[in-house]
Amino acid sequence: MHITESIVNPIMSLKIGPIHLDNPVILAPMAGVTDAPFRRLAQRFGAGLTVSEMIASKAMVRAHTKTLRMSSPLETAHPQAVQIVGCEPDVMADAARMNADRGAGIIDINMGCPAKKIIRGEAGAALMKDEVLAGRIMESVVRSVAIPVTVKMRLGWDEGSINAPRLAKIAQESGVALVTVHGRTRSQFYGGQADWDRIGLVKRSVSIPVVANGDVTTLDRARAILDQSGADGVMIGRASYGRPWFLGLVAHFLRTGERLQEPSPLERLAILQEHVEDMLDHYGEKAGVPIARKHIAWYSRGLPGSAEFRSHLMRLSDPNEVRTRLLDFWKAAQDRMAA
Numbered sequence: 001m002h003i004t005e006s007i008v009n010p011i012m013s014l015k016i017g018p019i020h021l022d023n024p025v026i027l028a029p030m031a032g033v034t035d036a037p038f039r040r041l042a043q044r045f046g047a048g049l050t051v052s053e054m055i056a057s058k059a060m061v062r063a064h065t066k067t068l069r070m071s072s073p074l075e076t077a078h079p080q081a082v083q084i085v086g087c088e089p090d091v092m093a094d095a096a097r098m099n100a101d102r103g104a105g106i107i108d109i110n111m112g113c114p115a116k117k118i119i120r121g122e123a124g125a126a127l128m129k130d131e132v133l134a135g136r137i138m139e140s141v142v143r144s145v146a147i148p149v150t151v152k153m154r155l156g157w158d159e160g161s162i163n164a165p166r167l168a169k170i171a172q173e174s175g176v177a178l179v180t181v182h183g184r185t186r187s188q189f190y191g192g193q194a195d196w197d198r199i200g201l202v203k204r205s206v207s208i209p210v211v212a213n214g215d216v217t218t219l220d221r222a223r224a225i226l227d228q229s230g231a232d233g234v235m236i237g238r239a240s241y242g243r244p245w246f247l248g249l250v251a252h253f254l255r256t257g258e259r260l261q262e263p264s265p266l267e268r269l270a271i272l273q274e275h276v277e278d279m280l281d282h283y284g285e286k287a288g289v290p291i292a293r294k295h296i297a298w299y300s301r302g303l304p305g306s307a308e309f310r311s312h313l314m315r316l317s318d319p320n321e322v323r324t325r326l327l328d329f330w331k332a333a334q335d336r337m338a339a
Contacts, residue, residue, distance in 0.1 A: 014048060014209060014233045016106060017148030017177040019079050023048035023251040024233030025222075026180075026211060027240060029083040029108065029152070031115075037278035038244060038295070041271065046248025048233070049081055054110050054118075057086030057095035079105025083152070085113060087122040089136045093144035100145045107145055109138060109176075111153040111167070114186045125186035129157050131167060138174035148177040152213075152235075155198050158187040162198065165205035172206045179206070180235050183214035190238075199229040211235050219253040226254070242298025244271070265303065265337070269330045272299045276323070285319045292319075296326060304336040305329065 014024035027034060027042045029051040034042075039050040082104040086092045096107045111134060113124030127134040142149045151171050156162040168179045181202050183194030194214025203210040212231035216222050217239045225234055234254075240246050249260050263271060275295060280288040293313050300306040309329045316322050 014211075016150060016209065019105065019148060021048040021233075023255070024211070025247045025251040025254070026233060026235045027051060027247055028213060028235045028237035029054055029110070030237055031113075032291075032294075033241065035279075035282065035291075037275055037282050040278065041244035041275060042240065042247055045245040046251045048247075048251060049079070049106075051081040051083050051106075051108055054083050054085045054113060055095065055099070057084050057088070057092045060084065060095040060098055061091055079147075081106040081108055081150075083108040083110050084141075085110035085118060085123050087127065087133065087137070089133075089140035092137050093140040096141045096145050096149070100147055104147065106148050106150060107141060108150045108152055108180075109141060111151055112180075112182050112186075114154070114189050119186070125154050125157065128153060128163060128167060128186065129161070131163065131170060134167060135170045135174055138171055138176055142175035149175065150178040150180065151176050152180040152182070154182045155185050155195060158185050161185075164198070164202045168202045168206045168208075168210070172208050176208065178209045178211065178232075180211040180213055181231075183212070183229075194225075196225050196228040199225075199231060203230045203232075209233065213237065216250070219250060219259060222250045222254060242295065242301060244275070265330065265334060268299060269326075272296065272326070273323075275299075276326070280319055289317055289319055289322060292322065296322070300329065300333075303330075303333040305333055 014021040025048045027039065027047045027050040031054050034050065034053050042050050080103050082099040084092060084095045084107060086095065099107060110124055111127045115124065118124035119126045138151060153164055153167060155164045164181055171179050179202065181199045183196050183199050184192065196212060199212045209232040211233040212225045212229045213235035216225055216234055216236050222234050236247055236250065245263060252258060252260050276292045279292045282288065283291060293316065296313060297310045300309055313325065316325060
């Protein structure tokens with residue numbers, strides 16, 4: 001596997017309005033994870049589309065420096081997809097326009113985040129409880145930009161209010177080009193199993209493309225979620241932690257049935273080193289080290305001695321010490337695997 005090149009060739013496309021993606025494998029928007037350095041790697045290794053971290057619409061409109069950095073366009077990615085979150089139609093529309101002006105090619109509306117902080121603001125998955133407001137937001141955002149608008153939602157608020165099929169119809173009527181459905185309710189957070197059959201109910205209720213999300217942790221599960229739900233694409237989130245190449249492996253498998261190997265430990269180290277330097281450059285060393293530590297911990301999973309290494313790593317603040325300890329750990333892990 002060559003880490004400087006995409007590991008897959010273009011496969012069956014996914015259409016989002018006038019935009020054709022090379023493949024239907026999408027990196028989920030994840031707060032604190034899918035920043036520009038991570039998206040760059042996932043895109044290069046074969047993701048059909050990557051979506052920014054969730055951008056607070058009010059902070060965007062106020063031109064908050066951190067928020068603007070979170071929505072920074074990637075130099076090499078086309079199209080740019082930016083997810084916005086909020087509960088005020090006019091503010092969401094303004095945030096959508098700002099992102100479109102900054103180079104976004106797709107605006108995604110968050111109607112699925114289960115986090116208490118977002119729910120308290122009546123945004124994210126809370127919007128599934130107010131279909132009228134959700135519809136007004138979608139209509140306002142669609143009218144505000146000349147680029148495709150997509151929506152990410154859950155099955156519903158709880159088991160007693162499964163309304164994703166109905167909300168998807170409202171999205172379609174509002175001019176939304178695609179919906180993504182995480183196969184859990186808000187009340188489940190990330191517990192239990194994602195219900196792929198219910199994603200299928202959404203797919204059968206609308207004519208716009210539907211992307212399936214939830215528990216796509218292996219190549220076989222990526223194929224299974226598409227077969228079971230009938231969805232047009234797959235979105236991958238937590239399974240990409242420390243594995244920005246995973247989406248490319250999935251895309252290749254869906255196209256060919258061939259199972260490409262995960263990177264070797266040495267290849268993984270090279271990717272990680274590049275990732276760390278990109279994070280330090282993106283955030284600056286002081287802010288970048290804590291963020292890099294989290295990703296380093298994910299990359300190290302499964303290697304001998306990784307638990308002890310992660311425990312020590314979290315106490316480091318000097319970037320040079322992080323680089324040194326990282327190399328020492330990887331060499332020791334290689335030696336232990338070769339023994």
